[in-house]
Amino acid sequence: MIRWKWLVLFLCFAIISGCVVERKHRRETPKNQQPQYEPAGSLGNDNNGGQVPDPVTSGGGGGEVPDIPASGGNTGGVGTQPSTPLVPPPLPRVLVYLRGDKGEDFAPYVEETFKEAGFKLIDRDQLQNIKEVDAALSTNDRNKMRALKHRYGIEVILAGKVKSQFVGRRRIYGRMYDFYKHKINMKAIEADTAEIIYSKPAYTLEASSERKVIRRVKDLASLFAEKLKQRWAKKRYQGRNFDVVISRIPYKHLIRFENYLKKYPKVTSLGRRSYAENTAFYDVGFRGQSDGLENAILGCPFFRFKIVRTTNNRIDAEFKGLKSGAVKVEKGPSVDFEPFIEGTVDKPGTRVWVNGKEVKVVNGKWRTRIKIGSVKEVVIRAVDPFGNVTIQKRRIGGP
Incomplete structure (x- = not known):
């Protein structure tokens, strides 16, 4: 019985001593000291001197790979250098032209949407003659479209029409309200070619206020802006x-x-x-x-x-x-004392004939003898490598 008492006291003493040592060790360790880990993807050394792969990169553990800063950060990892961003393609200049009984009222909302999307806008009211736009849109005349392009820098015309239809009056909470339906037609036209890039209609349900119409117009304008961006990006980077x-x-x-x-x-x-x-x-x-x-x-x-x-x-x-192998006469012939004629050609491989006789061309220069008295005119014929022919006539003793 006494032996069991001593054994229990010994075990309690051992437990108390262990707790004291652990508490002392925690006091000596600074609070801000953190355990050091190898960066993700690095290799650690085992006791045998071999390399042990990181469990995350080797597929073990199934955890998520932590983010590594591009500059390496405190983790010591090597980050990838950010690539140079692509320069966005230049967007076209747009003229917004909405017609109809409500077109001028909703045109500012379309312009606001395109401006926020990064497009450059041409003010319709600043055009010298708005009849030019009316005529170009009504006839789809290519020449009139190009005239707008060259004069005002217009590349795309966003043409549209907003029509409202009265559907009736209703009493709501003791007051009478007018209800309308709206039909919105829009199409984007290239000023260079009069080609219709994109066209789409939109409709609104019966409403007594214009808030739904404004929201629908903005949504349609955002769709057109996105379509134009896609087209211009394709035209810049592809065929x-x-x-x-x-x-x-x-x-x-x-x-x-x-x-x-x-x-x-x-x-x-x-x-x-x-x-x-x-x-x-x-x-x-x-x-x-x-x-x-x-x-x-x-x-x-x-x-x-x-x-x-x-x-x-x-x-x-x-x-x-x-584009011919032009032949140039530098000198001669002269009636008095110069029986030779010479000149140059401007293209390698050009062949020269003088009065039907081929002359040898060396380093772009040629020279031949003319019998003075036998002919009064010299005909020089040159043919370049592409088959283009040049003929010169020169009077003996004259230009």
Whole structure:
């Protein structure tokens, strides 16, 4: 019995001693000292010197991977550098033009929505002649649309009409109210091509106030703004279609120009829509901006062109003639003492004939002898590598 008492006292003493030591250890440890952990994804060392993968990155534990700051932070991890954000595509200039018995009342709400979306707006009241807009919208005349574009910088016309219909009067809480239904039609038109980008109608239920109409107009304007943003982003970063007009080009040169443009690397499609009075109208698919297509036209090795007018979706160019291996006479011949004639060419590979006899061209220069007295005129004919021909006539002893 005495032995059991001593055993119980010994166990109590051991328990009390352990509690005292633990309490002393907690007092010595600072409160703000936190346990150190290896950063997520790092490798720790086991007792045998080998590397033990982190349980989170190796698939064990099933926990969530903690966020690591981009600069590494206090965790010591290596963060990824943020990528450079893409420059947003430039949005078009928009003219909001709502007609109808309530069009002018709701147009400011549409303009407010587009302004908040980042679009640049053209004020309808500041146009010099509003009849131009009325005529362009009523006839869909391409020339009138382009005139608006060039004069005022309008790229998209948001045309619409708001109509209200009286449906009756009702008594509510002792007062009479007029109820109306509203129909809203909107369409976005490209000023360059008169193409309808997007069109959608909207309707409102019977209401005695305009709050529901205003909300519906704003929702429809937000939808149009989103559609325009998507289209302009696609046109900037992907292939798109251009209207290309070539004026004063003879039909005999038309096929050659088309074959060149079809083989151009960034041209995805080429369709001739019409040809009349030496003017060709094309629908060209091109991966890039309008300046790239302009360079493709100007870089044609056969013909010379002049860019007359260019917009975001249309290029007008004028045919100026052939690109030939032009030959230049530097010297001779003279009746008195100079029986030689010599000159230069401006394109490598150009062949030269003088009075029907081919002359050797070396480093862009040529020279031959003329029999004075046998002929009174020298005919110089040059053909460049593309087959373009230049003919010059020079009188002996004269210019």
